[in-house]
Amino acid sequence: MGVPDADGQGPPDGLPGLPPEWGRVVVPDDASALADEARQIRRELRHARQDTGRRTGPARLGLPALILLVSVLVTLAGLAAVTWPRTTRSGAPTVLPRSTTAPQPVGPLPALDLVGADDTPVPLRSLLPAMIILVDACTCAEQVGTAARAAPPGVTVVTVTEGRSAGPASVPGVRPLGDPAGGLRSYLHLSPHPGTAAALLVDRQGSLVRVVPELGPLSDYGADLARLSG
Secondary structure (H helix, E strand, C coil), rough: CCCCCCCCCCCCCCCCCCCCHCCCCCCCCHHHHHHHHHHHHHHHHHHHHHHHHHHHHHHHHHHHHHHHHHHHHHHHHHHHHHCCCCCCCCCCCCCCCCCCCCCCCEEEECEEEEEEECCCCCHHHHCEEEEECCCCCCCHHHHHHHHHHHCCCEEEEEEEEEEECCCCCCCCCCCCECCCCCHHHHHCCCCCCCCCEEEEEEECCEEEEEEEECCCCHHHHHHHHHHHCC
């Protein structure tokens, strides 16, 4: 029920100042009479909130979904890098076809003075071109003899033993020398291995053409030995 306002305006029944399109508004004396309408309004508000949540759900989930996608891509990239086929490295050296061209120099021969059979100093570079065979781990007379017979004219075959003693000439035509300080092996980082002899092929300019870690058959180094006389 309604009453006029303080200035006597407004309808005698209904509420003052309300839009006319709302029609007649009646306020009951007992608020419990509005319980059904209150439940209806709460139900409509609850449905409205649920609809709003469904509409905004994808927007809220957009950033976490993007982060998850980036993490998956990074993981897949890492797995691809780990499992990608690559060249495997084995203990055996790569075998290359034998070249008929002159090999590139490995490095310069150090300017060492070794000791001859009479304990006189012998500049190693004065014997070039030369095939130098390190025989302190093995006299290897058979391999040394093969090298001496295959050496072209003008190429010196030298055997080197670590220590002050040059040792006897085990093969005719081969010059024995001693290396008191072990400077040759130290320079080349060649450790002695029992039963084997290493060899160095050096041209007349003092360039170390080839290092043969284990002196074997002539076919392994014969072509390079023949070029030393050029």
